[in-house]
Amino acid sequence: MQLSGGVNNALEASPMLEANGSYGLEFYAPGAVTSNSQLAPGLNVSVIGGQSPASIAPGFTRYYTLGYVSLGFIQTKYYRPLQSLLPSM
Numbered sequence: 001m002q003l004s005g006g007v008n009n010a011l012e013a014s015p016m017l018e019a020n021g022s023y024g025l026e027f028y029a030p031g032a033v034t035s036n037s038q039l040a041p042g043l044n045v046s047v048i049g050g051q052s053p054a055s056i057a058p059g060f061t062r063y064y065t066l067g068y069v070s071l072g073f074i075q076t077k078y079y080r081p082l083q084s085l086l087p088s089m
Helices: none
Strands: 002-007 010-013 022-028 044-047 054-056 069-076 085-088
Touching: 044 054, 044 069
Parallel strands: none
Antiparallel strands: 002 010, 002 022, 022 069, 044 085, 054 069
16 A cells, blocks of 8 residues: 655655644555546545554545545644555455
């Protein structure tokens, strides 16, 4: 899976996000998008970890472009890299 997001008006791969912020992120993962540019049926995206470092705003996950999925807004709680997003089906 590839995760990218805009931080300080720059696109970064697996970005470090400051605490108590909202960010737009996109990811690419094989099988997440169908051949007709729709999210795969049953796709569920979540942030993993005991003390989850962030949360995904409900209702914002959708197809973005070129096979990427937009997560809409991510609200962060802690300052750490968000490499632990988990798409599952």
